[in-house]
Amino acid sequence: MQNQAILLAKRPVGLPGPDTFQFVSSDIPEPREGQVLIRTLWLSVDPYMRGRMNDVKSYTPPFPVGEPIRGGGIGEVVASRHPAYRPGDLITGDLPWQLYALSDGRGIRPVDPNLRPVTAALGVVGMTGLTAYFGLLEVGRPKPGETVVVSGAAGAVGSVAGQLAKMNGCRVVGVAGSNEKIRYLTEELGFDAGINYKTDDLRSALRDACPNGIDVYFDNVGGPVTDAVLFQMNDFGRIVLCGQIAAYNLERPEVGPRLFPLFVMRRLCAQGFIVSDFARRFDEGLRRLAAWHQSGRLKCRETVVEGFERLPDAFLGLFRGDNIGKLLVKVAEPSQPARA
Ligand SMILES: NC(=O)c1ccc[n+]([C@@H]2O[C@H](COP(=O)([O-])OP(=O)(O)OC[C@H]3O[C@@H](n4cnc5c(N)ncnc54)[C@H](OP(=O)(O)O)[C@@H]3O)[C@@H](O)[C@H]2O)c1
Known part of the structure; x- marks a missing residue:
């Protein structure tokens, strides 16, 4: 051997x-x-x-x-x-x-x-679970009744972030790339709605799924999905910049059209974070994620x-x-x- x-x-x-x-x-x-x-x-x-x-x-x-x-x-x-x-x-x-x-x-x-x-x-009781936990709860700070949109929603981080937002009493909409993923989000994980960004008209689907606008956007992907979400953000909305996978293989970063005027008009706040920023609180995060996972409140595939x-x-x-x-x-x- x-x-x-x-x-x-x-x-x-x-x-x-x-x-x-x-x-x-x-x-x-x-x-x-x-x-x-x-x-x-x-x-x-x-x-x-x-x-x-x-x-x-x-x-x-x-x-x-x-x-x-x-x-x-x-x-x-x-x-x-x-x-x-x-x-x-x-x-x-x-x-x-x-x-x-x-x-x-x-x-x-x-x-x-x-x-x-x-x-x-x-996964759920490891790095990706901690990313969802601190990103959503500490950076996004969702309040009950708010609308949270998650991109990359059927992935490791997104699926946990969306479930945590549901546990916090929010309306949760997931964006993902196949009908099977949308079914998983809405039928198994309890998301309120799902949008297939590969087949749906994103901007009108977001308007339908978020009748009260979007308060928190948990972004895993960037690119055109994020452009569409930003147009529907409410005043004082929070954007959690967790990842930008749509950009990882680009040879040159994309520039423009620039959406910062929207940030001014709607007083938006976007914050990037890295999970290790919260390293001193990992024990707390892991304890809570493990308990939710064990009790079946937090599902993972x-x-x-x-x-x-x-x-x-x-x-x-x-x-x-x-x-x-x-x-x-x-x-x-x-x-x-x-x-x-
Ligand atoms: N900030 C941090 O500390 C931290 C820590 C961990 C992860 N992250 C970031 O969080 C994000 C999710 O990570 P993960 O580990 O949970 O991965 P994941 O979501 O399990 O897997 C990646 C998913 O991204 C989607 N995707 C790929 N290319 C895309 C594109 N061009 N446009 C839209 N969606 C695309 C695919 O799903 P679809 O079928 O839906 O396209 C794919 O399944 C990544 O951006 C990652 O870099 C950040």
């Missing part, structure tokens, strides 16, 4: 292609004193990884060319010379796209043994792609809209049941 890794072969221009990624094999390493050897079970693919493929200054450093791509993952400790971990322990944290990886313990932590399924640690070799294509699936809920890659089964 050999180790395998997926490296960033070159920086993509536009949408990444097969030449962005390079598969390499090597021997499985032995842990040294203070290290653990982790067998990767699950890897999360996330839109922000596209930004890390560019050589630009951002809130996370770029992936170095020739090094493994990294992201959130879950793994099983298979050998340990680290005092905090034993073989069989499940860990989560920042992992390289490798079948096996060494860690000195920094950036990983045990998976909560009560969490079911464990993959919730990568996962889209699972099987096989390490399918990681690059799974990642590209985010830009095709392949996923409902959190998009995950299953790399391997655990070799033994997780210890409580």
